[in-house]
Amino acid sequence: MKKYAEMTKEELKAERVKVEAVYKAWQDQKLTLNMARGKPGAEQLDQVKGLLDVLNSDSDLICDGIDVRNYGTMEGLPSCRRLFAEILGVKPENVFIGGSASLQLMYDTIAKCYTHGRLGSEKPWAKLDVVKWLCPSPGYDRHFNISETFGMTMIPVPMTSFGPDMDVVEELVKDPDVRGMWCVPKYSNPDGIIYSEETIRRIASLRPAAKDFLLMWDNAYCVHEFFGDYVPFPDILSECARYGNEDMVFEFASTSKITFPGAGISVFVCSENNMNFTKKLLESQVISYDKVNQLRHVLFLKDKENLLKIMKQHAAVLGPKFRCVLDALDREIAPLGIASWQRPNGGYFISVNTMPGIAKATWKLCRECGLTMTDAGATFPYGKDPKDSNLRVAPSLPPIGQLEKAMQIFCTSMKLAALNKLIGE
Numbered sequence: 001m002k003k004y005a006e007m008t009k010e011e012l013k014a015e016r017v018k019v020e021a022v023y024k025a026w027q028d029q030k031l032t033l034n035m036a037r038g039k040p041g042a043e044q045l046d047q048v049k050g051l052l053d054v055l056n057s058d059s060d061l062i063c064d065g066i067d068v069r070n071y072g073t074m075e076g077l078p079s080c081r082r083l084f085a086e087i088l089g090v091k092p093e094n095v096f097i098g099g100s101a102s103l104q105l106m107y108d109t110i111a112k113c114y115t116h117g118r119l120g121s122e123k124p125w126a127k128l129d130v131v132k133w134l135c136p137s138p139g140y141d142r143h144f145n146i147s148e149t150f151g152m153t154m155i156p157v158p159m160t161s162f163g164p165d166m167d168v169v170e171e172l173v174k175d176p177d178v179r180g181m182w183c184v185p186k187y188s189n190p191d192g193i194i195y196s197e198e199t200i201r202r203i204a205s206l207r208p209a210a211k212d213f214l215l216m217w218d219n220a221y222c223v224h225e226f227f228g229d230y231v232p233f234p235d236i237l238s239e240c241a242r243y244g245n246e247d248m249v250f251e252f253a254s255t256s257k258i259t260f261p262g263a264g265i266s267v268f269v270c271s272e273n274n275m276n277f278t279k280k281l282l283e284s285q286v287i288s289y290d291k292v293n294q295l296r297h298v299l300f301l302k303d304k305e306n307l308l309k310i311m312k313q314h315a316a317v318l319g320p321k322f323r324c325v326l327d328a329l330d331r332e333i334a335p336l337g338i339a340s341w342q343r344p345n346g347g348y349f350i351s352v353n354t355m356p357g358i359a360k361a362t363w364k365l366c367r368e369c370g371l372t373m374t375d376a377g378a379t380f381p382y383g384k385d386p387k388d389s390n391l392r393v394a395p396s397l398p399p400i401g402q403l404e405k406a407m408q409i410f411c412t413s414m415k416l417a418a419l420n421k422l423i424g425e
């Protein structure tokens with residue numbers, strides 16, 4: 001098969017007739033398929049339903065001398081803080097256990113900057129004329145949504161295969177209006193990139209002009225390998241502390257893709273100063289989070305070794321799904337030269353970069369054929385992908401049989417969008 005870019009107009013037109021027929025055949029099947037969000041599939045949820053059996057009315061509900069049924073211990077059960085400290089390689093006193101969503105902790109951390117300022121000593125951000133924010137892109141749409149709700153001026157930073165382009169970041173933080181940055185350091189959403197040691201060192205040693213600069217380190221995929229073994233990862237709090245920057249960072253994680261999304265537990269990790277300041281503000285918001293669920297997670301997950309065994313079970317389900325996506329792209333798209341994609345070993349996504357100018361058209365053709373994908377553009381601030389090229393594939397939810405069909409539709413739609421573009425219509 002020739003690459004599309006090497007075909008004559010006549011060849012492209014002939015190819016389009018063939019691809020249109022395939023597309024029409026899929027459309028006639030009137031399927032409803034979804035590769036939009038990184039949700040675990042039912043098989044994965046079944047693997048961890050034992051979480052519901054570890055506690056009942058006969059169980060010992062006193063943990064660390066604390067009655068989990070009652071108010072109190074806002075920062076979380078000591079056992080639960082120890083468990084997450086072990087997972088993230090930090091000290092238990094730096095760990096705070098929140099509710100069921102790390103996204104809510106992230107939103108709240110930023111909201112506190114707007115209402116109370118960072119560590120109380122700097123001006124509340126709500127009183128600033130402008131708050132600029134660095135957004136490595138492509139990135140996580142919900143991060144960008146948070147920034148947008150607060151009216152931040154988002155600045156895209158290109159992603160490299162080592163993480164955000166640090167030459168760009170180091171230049172941008174010289175601007176005193178740049179007050180923070182989103183990072184998904186391990187298996188980034190959507191690229192699945194692991195930040196290199198060099199990138200982490202350069203981030204941890206940043207010297208931003210804004211003294212209240214906030215590094216939002218969303219380690220959502222800290223133990224989420226689907227190919228190969230667990231990859232150890234540096235602890236950002238110690239890295240920052242090495243350069244006197246321990247107050248610059250908040251790290252986040254959750255069990256959303258370990259146990260049940262929406263019914264798990266979330267954590268943040270921060271310096272002693274940040275912990276004291278944040279706890280004081282949180283005391284006006286909450287008396288305690290759900291310690292019953294914390295105990296359930298402690299009993300079910302046990303320790304990091306056991307947790308990694310559970311992640312291997314998830315990998316046994318997820319690995320073949322990611323393989324299915326990669327195989328379809330390699331077989332259908334690679335010979336045509338109309339897109340490139342990442343090959344992550346963990347996380348929940350595959351990031352596909354089409355030839356410029358066809359991501360939106362591909363997305364629309366998918367939708368008209370019954371396949372829902374994450375909106376084209378969603379992986380960029382304000383939903384604006386300058387090259388109209390990035391599409392995020394989330395293969396975790398559909399069973400393999402559906403995924404194979406979804407990938408056929410995805411590849412056919414992309415071919416058709418490319419042909420229309422090249423033919424010039």
Ligand SMILES: Cc1ncc(COP(=O)(O)O)c(C=O)c1O
Pocket residue numbers: 038100101102103104140184189218220253254255256261262266
């Ligand atoms: C990078 C990243 N952070 C956070 C979340 C959501 O986490 P939680 O369920 O803990 O709010 C997701 C979900 O897809 C994600 O991809």
